Amino acid sequence: MLAASSTSHPSLDPAILILGGQSYPLPVLEGSEGERAIDISKLRDQTGHITLDPGYGNTGSCTSAITFIDGEQGILRYRGIPIEQFADNTTFTEVAWLLIFGHLPSEAEYEEFSRDLTRFAYLDEGMKHQFEGFPRNAPPMAILSAMINALSCFHPELHELEDVDQFRHAAARLISKIRTIAAYAFRHSRGLPYIYPDPALRYVPNFLHMMFSQPYQQYLCPSLVRKAMNLILILHADHEQNCSTSTVRMVGSSGANLFASCAAGVCALWGPLHGGANVEVLEMLERIHQGNISAEEYVKLAKDKSSKVRLMGFGHRVYKNFDPRAQMLQKVAEELIPLISGDDPLLDIARRLEDIARSDPYFIERNLYPNVDFYSGILLRAIGIPTNMFTVMFAIGRLPGWIAHWWEQHQAAGGRIARPRQIYTGNRQTDYLRLESRGAA
Secondary structure, three states, X not given: OOOOOOEEXXXXXXEEEEEOOEEEEEOEEEOOOOOEEEOOOOHHHHHOOOOOOHHHOOOOXXXXXXXXXXXXXXXXXXXXXXXXXXXXXXXXXXXXXXXXXXXXXXXXXXXXHHHHHHHOOOOOHHHHHHHHOXXXXXXXXXXXXXXXXXXXXXXXXXXXXXXXHHHHHHHXXXXXXXXXXXXXXXXXXXXXXXXXXXXXXXXXXXXXXXXXXXXXXXXXXXXXXXXXXXXXXXXXXXXXXXXXXXXXXXXXXXXXXXXXXXXXHHHHHHOOOOOOHHHHHHHHHHHHHHOOOOHHHHHHHHHOOOOOOOOOOEXXXXXXXXXXXXXXXXXXXXXXXXXHHOOOHHHHHHHHHHHHHHHOHHHHHOOOOEOHHHHHHHHHHHHOOOHHHHHHHHHHHHHHHHHHHHHHHHHOOOOXXXXXXXXXXXXXXXXXXXXXXXXXX
């Protein structure tokens, strides 16, 4: 395992905080990519003060050796490898191993991990009955979270993970079974029979087989669809300390097991401000198409402050230049969609919106460029994934990152339960009044 490399640098001058005329030196830490942070871990003990940072936009919650992002330069790296290098001939399985175990797998490690993903794909037959308890219109993310938690009931031996080999088997089980759970949730919503995993198929084709095959008629995954789905999952596999990953770490800090922590990550990802953005992109393109609105007219409405129209899929909280993931998905979309859908009006609208945004000073000045959600929804739609399953696809992709962060935190020395502070703004001390003394409301 790789240890986080942020350390207090002896050659860096401390930051000086002055409160009430008294100076407090605060250590300055520097990461391996030159990122610097002021260490305030002893601030309350020394000064009686805390910091206030709603949304944690300026607060580092941990040190980590998994993923590096430079939003100003449009850089995303997994374990030091630029995301662009995963564009061709890379599988999601390989990237999952890299994130979790800190290095690219050897041929033997890759084959063994692949075999584990194959043999762990089946769900206990008792779990099939759990699906029947959900209504047909149940949100797939609710089912996904509940069934990941249910897995812990069927594998109690994996609650305590201290041995690396035991952890590897637990990680493989989760990564393998999440696609089976997702496929079963989809088929339950349609009243279709469940399709068992095929041990002859690799990760992505096996998932699509469970989604789309029918009895006596197996879905055969085209190579370009396999490439596109692999890339979608890879590009969503980790993204540093985002909302869902931070949730996994916070839940894990209590000593909660891997299953419970990842189920909590699913719940965080379910929020429309996190995992639902590509759904909103597709809904926007559909509205433009069905409303016979030109891309130019829609952009004009989006720029009007009095209008409630929003341009979805542009800009990113982290990336201030461009989103490297969007550029990679755009290339695959240009290859795949004409072969599957022919002339797709939604892709034409997306192209036009991007052209306008890249040439309009309004968007240029505000750094509003296409992000990963802009093209992922169009690709998933072309593959045949229904809109209500988009966020489930995100969760399948993000699971290796969650597992990697849970394990990194679990292995770290001196770990503490996460316990943020607050600034209280409620009533000062008041007295309790008995009901008969309170008067009319």
